[in-house]
Amino acid sequence: xxxxxxxxxxxxxxxxxxxxxxxxxxxxxxxxxxxxxxxxxxxxxxxxxxxxxxxxxxxxxxxxxxxxxxxxxxxxxxxxxxxxxxxxxxxxxxxxxxxxxxxxxxxxxxxxxxxxxxxxxxxxxxxxxxxxxxxxxxxxxxxxxxxxxxxxxxxxxxxxxxxxxxxxxxxxxxxxxxxxxxxxxxxxxxxxxxxxxxxxxxxxxxxxxxxxxxxxxxxxxxxxxxxxxxxxxxxxxxxxxxxxxxxxxxxxxxxxxxxxxxxxxxxxxxxxxxxxxxxxxxxxxxxxxxxxxxxxxxxxxxxxxxxxxxxxxxxxxxxxxxxxxxxxxxxxxxxxxxxxxxxxxxxxxx
Amino acid sequence: xxxxxxxxxxxxxxxxxxxxxxxxxxxxxxxxxxxxxxxxxxxxxxxxxxxxxxxxxxxxxxxxxxxxxxxxxxxxxxxxxxxxxxxxxxxxxxxxxxxxxxxxxxxxxxxxxxxxxxxxxxxxxxxxxxxxxxxxxxxxxxxxxxxxxxxxxxxxxxxxxx
Amino acid sequence: xxxxxxxxxxxxxxxxxxxxxxxxxxxxxxxxxxxxxxxxxxxxxxxxxxxxxxxxxxxxxxxxxxxxxxxxxxxxxxxxxxxxxxxxxxxxxxxxxxxxxxxxxxxxxxxxxxxxxxxxxxxxxxxxxxxxxxxxxxxxxxxxxxxxxxxxxxxxxxxxxxxxxxxxxxxxxxxxxxxxxxxxxxxxxxxxxxxxxxxxxxxxxxxxxxxxxxxxxxxxxxxxxxxxxxxxxxxxxxxxxxxxxxxxxxxxxxxxxxxxxxxxxxxxxxxxxxxxxxxxxxxxxxxxxxxxxxxxxxxxxxxxxxxxxxxxxxxxxxxxxxxxxxxxxxxxxxxxxxxxxxxxxxxxxxxxxxxxxxxxxxxxxxxxxxxxxxxxxxxxxxxxxxxxxx
Numbered sequence: 001x002x003x004x005x006x007x008x009x010x011x012x013x014x015x016x017x018x019x020x021x022x023x024x025x026x027x028x029x030x031x032x033x034x035x036x037x038x039x040x041x042x043x044x045x046x047x048x049x050x051x052x053x054x055x056x057x058x059x060x061x062x063x064x065x066x067x068x069x070x071x072x073x074x075x076x077x078x079x080x081x082x083x084x085x086x087x088x089x090x091x092x093x094x095x096x097x098x099x100x101x102x103x104x105x106x107x108x109x110x111x112x113x114x115x116x117x118x119x120x121x122x123x124x125x126x127x128x129x130x131x132x133x134x135x136x137x138x139x140x141x142x143x144x145x146x147x148x149x150x151x152x153x154x155x156x157x158x159x160x161x162x163x164x165x166x167x168x169x170x171x172x173x174x175x176x177x178x179x180x181x182x183x184x185x186x187x188x189x190x191x192x193x194x195x196x197x198x199x200x201x202x203x204x205x206x207x208x209x210x211x212x213x214x215x216x217x218x219x220x221x222x223x224x225x226x227x228x229x230x231x232x233x234x235x236x237x238x239x240x241x242x243x244x245x246x247x248x249x250x251x252x253x254x255x256x257x258x259x260x261x262x263x264x265x266x267x268x269x270x271x272x273x274x275x276x277x278x279x280x281x282x283x284x285x286x287x288x289x290x291x292x293x294x295x296x297x298x299x300x301x302x303x304x305x306x307x308x309x310x311x312x313x314x315x316x317x318x319x320x321x322x323x324x325x326x327x328x329x330x331x332x333x334x335x336x337x338x339x340x341x342x343x344x345x346x347x348x349x350x
Numbered sequence: 351x352x353x354x355x356x357x358x359x360x361x362x363x364x365x366x367x368x369x370x371x372x373x374x375x376x377x378x379x380x381x382x383x384x385x386x387x388x389x390x391x392x393x394x395x396x397x398x399x400x401x402x403x404x405x406x407x408x409x410x411x412x413x414x415x416x417x418x419x420x421x422x423x424x425x426x427x428x429x430x431x432x433x434x435x436x437x438x439x440x441x442x443x444x445x446x447x448x449x450x451x452x453x454x455x456x457x458x459x460x461x462x463x464x465x466x467x468x469x470x471x472x473x474x475x476x477x478x479x480x481x482x483x484x485x486x487x488x489x490x491x492x493x494x495x496x497x498x499x500x501x502x503x504x505x506x507x508x509x510x511x512x
Numbered sequence: 513x514x515x516x517x518x519x520x521x522x523x524x525x526x527x528x529x530x531x532x533x534x535x536x537x538x539x540x541x542x543x544x545x546x547x548x549x550x551x552x553x554x555x556x557x558x559x560x561x562x563x564x565x566x567x568x569x570x571x572x573x574x575x576x577x578x579x580x581x582x583x584x585x586x587x588x589x590x591x592x593x594x595x596x597x598x599x600x601x602x603x604x605x606x607x608x609x610x611x612x613x614x615x616x617x618x619x620x621x622x623x624x625x626x627x628x629x630x631x632x633x634x635x636x637x638x639x640x641x642x643x644x645x646x647x648x649x650x651x652x653x654x655x656x657x658x659x660x661x662x663x664x665x666x667x668x669x670x671x672x673x674x675x676x677x678x679x680x681x682x683x684x685x686x687x688x689x690x691x692x693x694x695x696x697x698x699x700x701x702x703x704x705x706x707x708x709x710x711x712x713x714x715x716x717x718x719x720x721x722x723x724x725x726x727x728x729x730x731x732x733x734x735x736x737x738x739x740x741x742x743x744x745x746x747x748x749x750x751x752x753x754x755x756x757x758x759x760x761x762x763x764x765x766x767x768x769x770x771x772x773x774x775x776x777x778x779x780x781x782x783x784x785x786x787x788x789x790x791x792x793x794x795x796x797x798x799x800x801x802x803x804x805x806x807x808x809x810x811x812x813x814x815x816x817x818x819x820x821x822x823x824x825x826x827x828x829x830x831x832x833x834x835x836x837x838x839x840x841x842x843x844x845x846x847x848x849x850x851x852x853x854x855x856x857x858x859x860x861x862x863x864x865x866x867x868x869x870x871x872x873x874x875x876x877x878x879x880x881x882x883x884x885x886x887x888x889x890x891x892x893x894x895x896x897x898x899x900x901x902x
Contacts, residue, residue: 356723356732357728360728364661364724367661393683414594453686454686457597457688460696501701503699504701504703505701
């Protein structure tokens with residue numbers, strides 16, 4: 001899309017990029033909250049969920065946003081006020097930074113880094129800082145426990161995430177996310193290219209490890225020790241109310257959406273359908289209408305992955321902190337390392 | 351058949367409930383658009399049949415919360431037959447039940463020897479002002495219209511009711 | 513160092529001093545965490561003062577009494593029917609079960625036995641209260657451990673039982689149905705068939721919970737080996753109910769006591785588990801729920817015809833004497849010691865509630881466990897605050 005509007009001056013392009021970024025983050029967040037949190041969770045619990053606000057409760061999110069915005073802004077007396085106020089912003093900023101590197105179409109992208117994967121993994125760790133300082137600065141023993149647990153958990157699960165992605169990078173031969181999408185859609189498996197080469201099939205274990213790591217990075221059950229509702233009331237978010245809590249809340253679901261987008265780019269073929277369906281051979285061949293359909297396809301794949309994340313969230317109890325750590329260090333990381341080894345060997349051999 | 355790991359079975363239960371709710375509807379009732387009818391014996395509100403009440407004060411004394419307030423005076427009513435003596439009757443001045451205190455235990459309805467108090471399954475009488483929860487005798491008499499017939503008893507019960 | 517007029521500094525120093533004094537008294541270190549009285553994990557207003565070393569508990573003590581309503585004092589100025597109403601509210605989830613031992617004690621003093629039909633219906637309602645109580649426990653267990661779905665399934669299926677109790681007695685949570693000499697009323701028509709249908713639904717609910725929760729490997733790793741109570745410790749601390757049976761003690765008052773109730777007319781078994789850990793306690797309760805549905809089914813088919821009320825005077829004055837009756841309530845052993853002086857109401861009632869004795873084990877049990885395990889252990893011990901504090 002940026003290439004189409006090449007005549008627009010630079011400040012216009014930047015404005016469009018900012019608006020596009022907001023839409024790319026907040027629209028999936030809102031949809032995820034409504035479809036999965038309000039409706040799917042309710043249906044799994046034999047009830048209907050919010051039905052009053054708008055038709056079938058579709059305006060419930062706006063009602064909730066309005067409710068939170070009009071609440072009093074409370075900063076606890078003994079809390080470190082400056083850091084307390086900074087924490088939610090850091091968490092949300094990392095989501096926005098993450099979405100700029102996700103490609104939505106052959107020319108619909110915000111930035112086209114050669115080291116897109118490296119950048120994405122680095123930037124997704126910023127939210128750990130936000131959660132940790134939220135826990136410490138709240139002057140609340142429960143928040144402290146939640147923050148410390150979060151620090152340990154999130155750092156532990158960064159490693160399986162990175163290692164799982166390494167397999168994809170080895171297969172694609174590049175860290176550029178756009179090129180990874182193209183590689184999946186132009187590739188072929190054993191000579192059959194009817195469905196391209198989605199890495200979910202050849203990197204199946206990598207996919208599973210990545211999904212588990214995402215579940216932990218988002219502190220969703222079964223890895224929601226930092227927020228453990230029945231013990232820590234709300235973990236690191238306990239002392240936040242009103243607008244700041246809204247940022248945490250939206251941030252949680254926005255990050256879920258963006259991570260699902262990254263997963264669909266890495267494993268499911270991103271914005272594209274296999275190029276052989278339309279007879280394209282490289283990214284320059286792709287028709288212009290793909291710039292509009294690409295985001296829709298990306299959205300669908302993202303919703304599918306978020307469905308899996310949320311389904312697991314609503315069905316399982318939570319792991320204890322030490323069990324969680326043991327699972328990461330003794331379970332996931334060795335499997336991920338073996339995955340990389342096998343991928344590298346097979347890539348060289350074949 | 352190989353044992354399905356418990357993790358997968360759990361996912362199956364939630365997915366099954368998801369489909370069942372989508373197809374069959376939920377188990378919840380969308381109050382206030384739809385309302386459930388409570389069973390006949392449900393203890394919703396107490397209704398007063400004023401004509402039967404002789405202000406014997408039994409209900410007021412047996413209430414665990416002492417939430418029934420009765421005041422009455424005696425009067426001479428005309429005799430039932432020609433040439434008889436005038437009878438003394440008790441007339442109610444005040445019969446209030448304070449539903450802010452009432453425990454809905456039913457002891458008052460049970461001990462009344464003259465069948466002046468009845469249970470009714472009505473439950474939608476909440477008020478924004480707590481003093482409006484004190485129902486006086488006219489309001490209690492209005493509830494009489496909602497009192498249902500006693501249900502039939504199960505097979506094997508003694509025909510003579512207690 | 514500080515300005516004495518600075519209130520914030522003063523209060524901060526005061527709390528540090530209190531912590532230091534606690535350190536000296538207990539000769540331990542670490543962080544003192546107040547779990548409760550307002551907390552999602554304690555079933556009500558229970559406060560657990562825990563001394564933590566990192567995530568491990570060094571010392572813990574429950575501080576109850578936040579919900580004390582003065583039951584035993586209240587009963588001194590109430591008549592027997594009024595006390596029956598009040599007593600419903602001790603264990604409010606299985607409330608018919610609270611009335612039964614009290615009424616049995618009063619009947620013992622009067623020398624009156626309820627007719628057989630009343631005994632059957634009493635036992636059936638008692639078991640229905642147990643099912644209502646424990647099915648909530650099964651759902652609540654999920655929430656304490658992080659699984660948010662089972663609790664909705666529990667409430668959904670518990671509604672059927674509550675509707676049954678409402679159609680028979682008039683009240684969902686507080687039936688107030690037992691009377692000295694029998695029951696207040698007979699069952700409405702169609703109740704027996706409805707109950708049979710509901711028992712089927714509850715059995716399928718138990719299967720669903722087993723699939724969703726008990727079979728889950730995460731749940732098992734959270735509960736197996738956590739909070740092990742050995743057999744002799746359980747007996748010493750006076751545990752009762754499923755907590756005792758999960759430590760391997762074969763003790764069930766329904767079978768081991770002769771009361772004018774008809775549990776011996778049904779064919780059922782007592783479930784025990786040798787491990788004594790949290791999983792055992794939860795598992796025993798699940799099996800007991802299934803067993804209760806079987807008892808109800810068998811008794812439903814055998815209710816004799818007849819009156820539901822014995823010949824007792826309208827105004828009941830219980831003769832002088834003292835009587836103790838205890839039954840196997842959903843939470844454990846609940847007993848009433850009724851002292852009567854020949855009045856309309858009891859002179860003194862002592863209530864032995866199961867949960868009060870059950871949580872006496874928490875200081876011993878919570879030493880050395882992690883913070884998440886505190887919640888697991890409290891959830892598996894299963895107490896209700898109304899039962900602890902009365």
